[in-house]
Amino acid sequence: MAKQKILDFEAALGRLEEIVASLEGENESLEKSLTLFEEGVKLTETLRSHLDTAEQRIQVLMKDADGKMSEKDFEG
Amino acid sequence: MSGNRTTLTVSEITAQIKGQIESQFSRVWVRGEISNFKHHSSGHMYFTVKDVGAELRCVMFRGFNQSLHFKPEDGMDVMIQGKITVYEPRGQYQLMVQLMEPAGIGTLYLAFEALKKQLMGEGLFDESKKQPLPAYPKRIGIVTSPTGAALRDMLNILKRRAPQVDIIIRPALVQGDGAAADVAAGIQALESMSNIDLIIIGRGGGSLEDLWAFNEEILARAIGDCSIPIMSAVGHETDVTISDMVADLRAPTPSAAAELASTSISELSQTIRHQKNQLHRALENRLNQLWQELDHLVDRQSLQHPRMMIMRNREKLDNIMHQINFSMHQFLSMKSTKLKGFEKELSVLNPSDILHRGYSIAFSDDGSIIRHADDVNTGETFVLKTGSGRFSAKKKKMLPNSD
Numbered sequence: 001m002a003k004q005k006i007l008d009f010e011a012a013l014g015r016l017e018e019i020v021a022s023l024e025g026e027n028e029s030l031e032k033s034l035t036l037f038e039e040g041v042k043l044t045e046t047l048r049s050h051l052d053t054a055e056q057r058i059q060v061l062m063k064d065a066d067g068k069m070s071e072k073d074f075e076g
Numbered sequence: 077m078s079g080n081r082t083t084l085t086v087s088e089i090t091a092q093i094k095g096q097i098e099s100q101f102s103r104v105w106v107r108g109e110i111s112n113f114k115h116h117s118s119g120h121m122y123f124t125v126k127d128v129g130a131e132l133r134c135v136m137f138r139g140f141n142q143s144l145h146f147k148p149e150d151g152m153d154v155m156i157q158g159k160i161t162v163y164e165p166r167g168q169y170q171l172m173v174q175l176m177e178p179a180g181i182g183t184l185y186l187a188f189e190a191l192k193k194q195l196m197g198e199g200l201f202d203e204s205k206k207q208p209l210p211a212y213p214k215r216i217g218i219v220t221s222p223t224g225a226a227l228r229d230m231l232n233i234l235k236r237r238a239p240q241v242d243i244i245i246r247p248a249l250v251q252g253d254g255a256a257a258d259v260a261a262g263i264q265a266l267e268s269m270s271n272i273d274l275i276i277i278g279r280g281g282g283s284l285e286d287l288w289a290f291n292e293e294i295l296a297r298a299i300g301d302c303s304i305p306i307m308s309a310v311g312h313e314t315d316v317t318i319s320d321m322v323a324d325l326r327a328p329t330p331s332a333a334a335e336l337a338s339t340s341i342s343e344l345s346q347t348i349r350h351q352k353n354q355l356h357r358a359l360e361n362r363l364n365q366l367w368q369e370l371d372h373l374v375d376r377q378s379l380q381h382p383r384m385m386i387m388r389n390r391e392k393l394d395n396i397m398h399q400i401n402f403s404m405h406q407f408l409s410m411k412s413t414k415l416k417g418f419e420k421e422l423s424v425l426n427p428s429d430i431l432h433r434g435y436s437i438a439f440s441d442d443g444s445i446i447r448h449a450d451d452v453n454t455g456e457t458f459v460l461k462t463g464s465g466r467f468s469a470k471k472k473k474m475l476p477n478s479d
Contacts, residue, residue, distance in 0.1 A: 009212040009240070009344075016351045023358035033362045040355040047348045051341055054240035058231065060222070061246040061265060069265060074245060 009050065016043045087164070094162035097169060101160035106132065106171060107179055110152045121148065125156060125171070134158075136173035143314060145284045146178055153179040177284070184284065188291050191318055195293075200300045200322050207305040207324045209337070212344070213273035215242045216337055217304075219262035222247035226280040226309070226330035233331055238338035244272065250279035255289035260298035267302050274337055275302065277319065278309030278330045290317035299323055309333035431463040438469075449474060 019040040022028055028036065058074040084092075108125030115121050119138030124131045134156065148154065157175040162168070177185055195201065216234070220227050222245065234241060246262035249255040259277055266272050277299070279287070289295060290310045299306050299322040308323035309330040320326035327333035431437065438446040439459045452458050452471045460469050 009214065010210065013212065013347065013351070016348075016355070020351060020354045020358050023355070023362050028362070030363075030366050033359060033366075037355060037359045041352075044348055044352040044355065048345070051240055051345055051348070054341065056235055056239045057242045059242075059244045061244060061262075061269075071244065074243075 009047065012043055012047055016040055016047070019043070086167075090162070090164045090167060094164060097160050097162055103157070103159055104171075106156045106158075108132065108154065108156070110148055110154055111150050113148055113150050121173075123148065123150075125154065133168065133170035134173050135170055136176060140174050141176075144176060145315065148176065155179050184288060184291075188318070191291065191293055191296070192321070195296055195300075195318065195322065200296065205300070207303075209305050209307070209325060210273040212339055213241055213337060215244060215272050217244050217246060217266035217269070217272040217275045219246045219248045219259050219266065219275065219277045220279055220330070221250045224250065224280055226278055229280075229331045230276065230334040233334035234338060237335070237340045240341055240344070241338050244269070249289075251282065251286045251289055256292035256295040259289060260295045263298045263302050263306065267304050272304055275304050275306045276309060276327075276330075276333045276337060277306060277323075278327070278333060279311065280330065281311040281315065287311050287315055287317060290319040292318070295319055296322045307333050307337060428463070431461065434463070437461045 019036045022036055023033055023040075059071040060074045062070055062072050106125060108127050110123050111126055111131075113121070113123040119141070121134075121136040121141050123134050123136075125134055126132070136158075154176050155178075156171065156173050158171045158173040160169055161172050163170065199205065218227065218230060220230075227245065231243065234243060244266065246265055248262040249258040263275060263277065266275050277290075279290075287310055290308070296318045299308070299319060305324045307325045307327050308317070308319040309327035309332065310317045310319060311329075313328040316326075325336065327336050437460070438452075439461065440446050440452060441457060441459070444451075446452055446458060454471050454473055457468055457470050459466055
C-alpha cells in the first residue's frame, strides 16, 4: 500500500482561506491576484483529492517481549 | 381538673411534631436495605429502607434520582442522605432522599469529593488549562479496552464519518487494579509519538466501581500533564468522572467523542467546495474592480496629461510658426518698400532724365566725359549725347567765360 502523502489539512485550508481573503481585500495587483487564484485552485484540488483517496489506517500500539513499543495493523 | 388541662388539637400537636422533627433531622445519613421499591411513572421513586428492628418510608423525587449512578433494587444495602418530613394529613413521617449510593461505595464517594476538591484547588480544572481541540485531526490516539463496545462504537463512527483520519489504539485496562496507571501510561505512550493530534480516553458504561479508574489521581495528573489535547469519554451521559473534569473536553459517551473528535468528510468536502466558490467569486470581483479602477483612471486628468501636453505644445508650435511667417513677411515687405524708394531716388539720378530736360553730355573720342573746355583741343572732334541720339562735333575756338 502506497503511503499517502501527509497533508497538513488544517494549514492547507487555512492558506486557502487566506488567499480568498487577499483576493477580497482589494489590495493585490492583477498579476498577484491571478497568481493567488491559481494557487487557490491548486489547493482546492489537492484538498479534494486528499479526501477522495482517504483510506483510514488503524493501528495498535503493542509492547514487544523486550518491552519496546511497536505499531501493528489493527485486526478489528 | 379539666380546667387545668392544656388541650391541643390534632393539627396543633402534629404541627409541633413536624416542626421539631424536621428541624432536628434536616440532614441525616441513614443506612439500610431497600424494600418495596417502586419507580413511579411520574419519575419519583417510593420505597422503604429497613433493618432488623425498623422501617423508614422514603421518597426520592425525580429531580434527585436522575443523578443516581446505579439502579436501586429491593434487598440492596444503601447509604441515603436526606431529611425527615412529616406529612400532616396522614400523620406520617418519611425520609426525603437527596443522595443515595450503594453502601459499599461510601468511602469511594468521599475519596472522589476529596480528590475533586484538591485538584480544583490546584487549578487542574481551570478553563485556562484547556487546550483547544484540533479542527482537522490527522491522527487520533485512543486509550481504551481493545475488546470493549466503546472502541467498536468509536471505530465505526470514525470509519464512516472521517476516513481521512488515521487511528492508533493503545490497549489499556479500564477497570480493576492498575487500570488508572495503565490508562495514564497509555496517554504517555501516545504523547511520546510525535504525530498524534488528539487523544481519546474512555470506556463504556458500568457501575461506579467499574468506572473508578477514571476517578484516580494518577490518571487525573497524567491527563493534566499531557501536551496533546485529551478528550474524556467515560460511561453514560450521567457519569461524570475526575478524568472528565481534567480533560480538555468531556464527551458524554465514547460515540459522542468520536463525533466530536472529527470533522466529517462530507463537511470538509462542503467547506472545500465553498472555498472554491469563494475563490472564483473573489477573483471575479477583483477583476471587475480592476476594470473599474482602470476606467476611472482613464477618466482622470493625470492620465490625460501627456496627451494634453502634446496637444498644447503642438498649438504653441503652430503659433510660433505663424508668428515667424508673419515676421518674415513683414520683414520682406519692409525691405521691398525700401527698395522701391531707392529705385525712385535712383531714377532721379539717371542721367538720361537730365538729357531729356535739354542737357547734353560731351564725350571725348576716347569715351571720357569732357568736364573742362581744356579737355578738348581746338580743332579736335568730340561726341555730344542728347536726350535722344548723339552726334559728332568739332571745337572751333575758345570762347570767353559767359558768367
